[in-house]
Amino acid sequence: SYVLTQPPSLSVAPGRTAIITCGGNKIGSSSVHWYQQRPGQAPVLVIYNDRDRPSGIPERVSGSKSGNTATLTISRVEAGDEADYYCQVWDTSRDHSYVFGTGTKVTV
Amino acid sequence: EVQLVGSGGGLVKPGGSLRLSCKASGFTFSAYSMNWLRQAPGKGLEWVSSISSTGSYIYYGDSVKGRFTISRDSVWNSLYLQMNRLRAEDTAVYFCARGDCSGGTCRLDFWGQGILVTVSS
Numbered sequence: 001s002y003v004l005t006q007p008p009s010l011s012v013a014p015g016r017t018a019i020i021t022c023g024g025n026k027i028g029s030s031s032v033h034w035y036q037q038r039p040g041q042a043p044v045l046v047i048y049n050d051r052d053r054p055s056g057i058p059e060r061v062s063g064s065k066s067g068n069t070a071t072l073t074i075s076r077v078e079a080g081d082e083a084d085y086y087c088q089v090w091d092t093s094r095d096h097s098y099v100f101g102t103g104t105k106v107t108v
Numbered sequence: 109e110v111q112l113v114g115s116g117g118g119l120v121k122p123g124g125s126l127r128l129s130c131k132a133s134g135f136t137f138s139a140y141s142m143n144w145l146r147q148a149p150g151k152g153l154e155w156v157s158s159i160s161s162t163g164s165y166i167y168y169g170d171s172v173k174g175r176f177t178i179s180r181d182s183v184w185n186s187l188y189l190q191m192n193r194l195r196a197e198d199t200a201v202y203f204c205a206r207g208d209c210s211g212g213t214c215r216l217d218f219w220g221q222g223i224l225v226t227v228s229s
Binding site: 030031033035037042043044045048054082084086089090091092095096097098099100101102104 | 113143145152153154155158167168169180203209211212213214215216217218219220221222
């Protein structure tokens with residue numbers, strides 16, 4: 001099955017920048033979406049279509065893509081950004097499934 | 109305000125059955141695909157099943173195919189997941205989520221609060 005690889009963890013100081021990568025051989029031909037999941041809560045969509053932000057998501061959260069790697073960048077990190085982050089693509093080649101990355105735990 | 113409120117979880121023995129429900133409000137339920145996902149304790153997100161806006165198209169992940177059945181009721185604005193022949197590895201928090209599909213891709217733009225299902229003897 002299709003795999004999206006993320007670094008397991010990342011530690012960042014308040015006010016600094018967190019950069020989370022998501023790699024996979026279909027990334028280049030797919031739209032990538034990102035979710036934030038705070039402890040004990042449901043995931044929240046923070047980036048869709050590689051770089052678009054849903055309403056309510058601050059501008060310091062951004063997304064980009066180059067080749068087969070997508071990147072979620074969180075600038076001026078705050079304590080409230082401590083969470084797990086997952087990338088996701090939609091795979092039409094197999095049961096129209098939602099494929100998630102392995103997840104990255106960001107510690108502030 | 110979009111809301112998805114899940115219910116129906118609990119403790120069940122291996123081989124048993126459980127039915128999860130997800131009540132939707134704040135949007136036109138019949139216009140969106142709906143989905144079930146799950147998260148085993150300490151693990152990542154796993155897609156379980158999807159149903160199209162009309163109910164005409166249904167998809168399942170390999171791990172639940174043949175055991176779980178997804179359905180929806182546009183009168184009650186509700187999504188369901190009938191889970192049969194449950195196994196210990198089905199233990200997880202289950203989420204319902206709305207699918208927003210356009211431009212050849214789908215994302216999950218709103219999620220329910222999560223329903224705990226524990227399969228244990």
